[in-house]
Amino acid sequence: MANMTSHIHCQNCSMAALCLPYQLDQDGMARLDTIIQRHKPIHKRDVLVNAGESLKCLYAVRSGSLKSYTIDDNGVEQIIDFHLPGDVIGFDALANSQHRSYTQALETAMLCEIPMSSLDELAEQMPGLRRQMWRLMSGEIYSSKQLLGTLNNRSAQQRLAHFLITLADRFKERGLSNRSFRLTMTRADIGNYLGLSVETISRILSALQAEGVIDVQNKLVNVLEPERLRELAQ
């Protein structure tokens, strides 16, 4: 069945450099492209994967944003990641072939679906793909351990500043503005992720605005003094 996005391929995807095709040659990209399936967009609040589901495929984000979270014994949600275009979702499921977390769209999002069985075969034949898998997983290990350091010894303001800087940097990598962007997650999501209450997030955003470091209008953030913000993050 034809769909409106059938003309999208790894070869012409602007996120390729951040995603699995990184450093593959034209032939490699074409081979990877053949195993990837592209479907209709998913919408805000749609759940892409449930914790406990068996791992059928990885997902690459083409547009939009999502959050991943676990639900603990008390039924409390714990957000562990926000996904932007170019990110690959599902690496934490490889250990036991079972998804460990829920993933939900924060806004309308387009995804590429990469079947694990085919990926495994391709990885055997393509050293570049294998290395990129390692690179992406290693990067995820590194960034989550970095986050540990951020959450452990830092004040609420430092955490939030760090969050904004990291987000801005990620937008820049993706060819978007790192000075002006939209928070697709709620204040509650940010607080949950950073281990802070909603009220604290709101208060600190107001304080940063009062000091002229940023300008916040609802979901829209303007970074007025990037250097000040970076200092505040330490």
Next chain:
Amino acid sequence: MANMTSHIHCQNCSMAALCLPYQLDQDGMARLDTIIQRHKPIHKRDVLVNAGESLKCLYAVRSGSLKSYTIDDNGVEQIIDFHLPGDVIGFDALANSQHRSYTQALETAMLCEIPMSSLDELAEQMPGLRRQMWRLMSGEIYSSKQLLGTLNNRSAQQRLAHFLITLADRFKERGLSNRSFRLTMTRADIGNYLGLSVETISRILSALQAEGVIDVQNKLVNVLEPERLRELAQ
């Protein structure tokens, strides 16, 4: 040059099931074994890898324990991991072929050294090894994200209880007692890892002992009521 541990091989290593050889057949293990180098033990406080060093090889812990940490802009150490026998060290370095953290021995430790170049070749030829690499890295992603959840929304007591439970479970996986074990790290190390002060760690250990949940004599921990402890961790 012969050394005193030359008779150790993956084929007879008791940690093989937790380590890279997992699910390899005899032939596979033998091939992996040939690329692995085994050296003299390293001693307490010896530094195995420095942050910034280029990635030459991964290390597998055969005996002893180590800690990995980063040092932030202010020169403050942030512990991100404790390594036990069977653990593989260095996955966070694959992203940019450069170690991201320091790794230091907490006690005398024996290590296996796995050259990256050879590992890459072997992974091409051996699907089982490739899958185990994915499995181990995925597991590390999962556990560090789990830890986020633990540190974010939990009290000091819950964090420490969680730490002790997790450590006990890891000892059990390794064929050791999960009821009685030795903390090779200092209270300061535990506090650093969990985002708590030394004093808090000390106080809570005392409190848990007073309640009869555990018995602590210096570095030695006896878990008297595992179920209570597990409840306290939530």
Next chain:
DNA sequence: TACTGAATTTGATCTGCATCAGGAAATAGT
């Protein structure tokens, strides 16, 4: 356009843990 529930903001109060301080115990070095 009006209605409705969700998200955000701001204020007031309270508490868990950091910090400061001092002493005891254990470990390492000679």
Next chain:
DNA sequence: ACTATTTCCTGATGCAGATCAAATTCAGTA
């Protein structure tokens, strides 16, 4: 065995951020 140094414990105090409360704004829907 003895000393120096690190590690550990316990008490007192203060504060950052949680929690409780309530008003306001926003977004989705009919």
